[in-house]
Amino acid sequence: MESQFLLVVLIFSFLFSLLSGRISTLKDETGAIFIDRDPSLFAPILNFLRTKELHPRSIDVHLLMHEAEFYGITPLVRKLQLCDELDRSSCGTVLFNGYLPPPGERSLCTGTVVHLFLCIVTLFFSGQDPHRAGQGSDPGMVRIICGHHNWIAVGYAQFVVCYRVKESTGWQQVFTSPRLDWLIDRVALNAKVMGGSLGDNDKMVAVASGTEIILWAICPDGNGNEIGVFSLNVPVEALFFVGNQLIATSHTGKVGVWNAVTKHWQNQDVVPINSYDTAGSFLILGCNNGSIYYIDVQKFPLRMKDNDLLVTELYRDPSEDAITALSVYLTPKTSDSGNWIEIAYGTSSGTVRVIVQHPETVGSGPQLFQTFSVHRSPVTKIMLSEKHLISVCADNNHVRTWTVTRFRGMISTQPGSTPLTSFKILSLDDIDGHGGCAAGTEIGPYGERDEQQVFIQRVVPDTDKLYVRLSSNGKR
Structure with missing residues (x-):
């Protein structure tokens, strides 16, 4: 009796929405009602109204839930939400490789987290307003990520953090830059410095904003030494390493090169x-x-x-x-x-x-x-x-x-x-x-x-x- 009563309530709710005009419909000359919606999505909904059974088959659960919300069928929406939750996991799928919270000393209640996958690094923003971040009011926002070998550099709004992964220890935070006075637009990382005065164990990370570039050397103990602050004189549009050399370019026809041997910065038109x-x-x-x-x-x-x-x-x-x-x-x-x-x-x-x-x-x-x-x-x-x-x-x-x-x-x-x-x-x-x-x-x-x-x-x-x-x- 309870199931029959629920079906009556569901059908009545649906018919009321239909006849009241809340659901957009068309009528032909005989008075037959036509609903201008996807028939493949309406079929399992109609079956649910008749039998209270759900057979979504190969239909996307999200699309079906959207249709059920459109028709105002709350019990069906709840069932589909449950189906959706069964397919989701906070631990991720087999490609999920790690979770990096914001650095402890800088974390905000609306901080951004970094989810790592086998080949792809993605950013998930929580509680962020990207337009506010553009004004520098949200230092917890991740703006850019780059990777090299077993290292990644995460560029937050006004500082950069470097992480390293090892089989024995997993992901570890290694270096955090000082807080900068401007927003970071570009990040470059060199996790394999070959020879030169920096030493084989040193790493290099650089950030750019506007025309300015800052370059650090990261020691094995995690301490960072600022190598220098350089200017391209025009906004930096690409920042990367070629071997031990740091390169900055602009479409206007500017190339900047920092050479690891001479420690000299050269701008070229x-x-x-x-x-x-x-x-x-x-x-x-x-x-x-x-x-x-x-x-x-x-x-x-x-x-x-x-x-x-x-x-x-x-x-x-x-x-x-x-x-x-x-x-x-x-x-x-x-x-x-x-x-x-x-x-x-x-x-x-x-x-x-x-x-x-x-x-x-x-x-x-x-x-x-x-x-x-x-x-x-x-x-x-x-x-x-x-x-x-x-x-x-x-x-x-x-x-x-x-x-x-x-x-x-x-x-x-x-x-x-x-x-x-x-x-x-x-x-x-x-x-x-x-x-x-x-x-x-x-x-x-x-x-x-x-x-x-x-x-x-x-x-x-x-x-x-x-x-x-x-x-x-x-x-x-």
């Missing part, structure tokens, strides 16, 4: 920069004038006449289109002559090209190897790996992929690169990200070039759901 990549000790720049330049930052060569960095033109695009994306792949060293250098780049016209340089033909420069004209918008990202060539254009992150054929490690034209797939990484994210920084807005691809790489897709802002998609075929 170049052609406006659209893209960059690194290969060994070389910094490769894709510029607005259609040229690709390189700088050997380890040798730190200076021109005698004016003490400028030695910037060398490596290649000029046949159409002189701006180089908007760049990816360098060094093949495994197969002989004493060195590596075969392969460079894939995209242009403002949507063209994708691959150029190669054999060690025995260094004097003649790279040769044009392949050209693909498959995009109609500027290429924004490109990745050349051992097995795939991947390009992304500005048309809603349209991705094209090819399989790469290799012979003895070197790219080959027999049978040549074969088209693999086409898909889009749609995202409605604000271009500025959280609190005015770009953290969380980069789709990738991420991963080692000799292994499987992935895109990270966040479809809508302010969500706890990320999609990990294979970069080669777009599959989740």
Whole structure:
């Protein structure tokens, strides 16, 4: 009797909402009522109203719960909430790798926590207003994270914290920087300093805000020594290490290099920069004038006449289109002559090209190897790996992929690169990200070039759901 009574109440509640106009409906000439909702979602709801049994089958529980809330069927909403809770766990899934609370001495009641996964570091904001954080009023907000080997550097609003993981001890906080007077926009980490005056056991971490850069050396005991404060004179848009050298760049045509041997900071004016990549000790720049330049930052060569960095033109695009994306792949060293250098780049016209340089033909420069004209918008990202060539254009992150054929490690034209797939990484994210920084807005691809790489897709802002998609075929 109780079940029958509940069914009567549910049906009455539903019919009352239907007839009162709270649920949007249409009537035909015979008076039949049509509900303009998804029929696949309404079917299990109608079955619940008839039998009080729930058979969601393959339907997403979240979507079904949203429909039940729309119809005002509270008992069904509660059942679906229970189903949803069974699928959730505060401990995460098999990919969950760690949980790092804010540093104890700086933690706030609305502090941000860092959840670590096997290949991806994600930020979860609790109680945060990203617009307030942009004004510096929320020092507990995580703005950016970078990793190197078994270390990660977490950039909070006004300080940076470095963590290290070991099999024996797990994740441990190692270094916390002094509180800064400005908001952190960029973080760079070098957890494997090779030789030099810093010592093999030292690590380096750098942060940037606006035009200013601060660099610290982290000793084995966790103490940090400030190496220096440098200025690029224009806003820093990229901050990273090439070996022991710290590099800062701006699209306006500025490159700053700190050399670990000479401990000298050098600013250099170049052609406006659209893209960059690194290969060994070389910094490769894709510029607005259609040229690709390189700088050997380890040798730190200076021109005698004016003490400028030695910037060398490596290649000029046949159409002189701006180089908007760049990816360098060094093949495994197969002989004493060195590596075969392969460079894939995209242009403002949507063209994708691959150029190669054999060690025995260094004097003649790279040769044009392949050209693909498959995009109609500027290429924004490109990745050349051992097995795939991947390009992304500005048309809603349209991705094209090819399989790469290799012979003895070197790219080959027999049978040549074969088209693999086409898909889009749609995202409605604000271009500025959280609190005015770009953290969380980069789709990738991420991963080692000799292994499987992935895109990270966040479809809508302010969500706890990320999609990990294979970069080669777009599959989740």
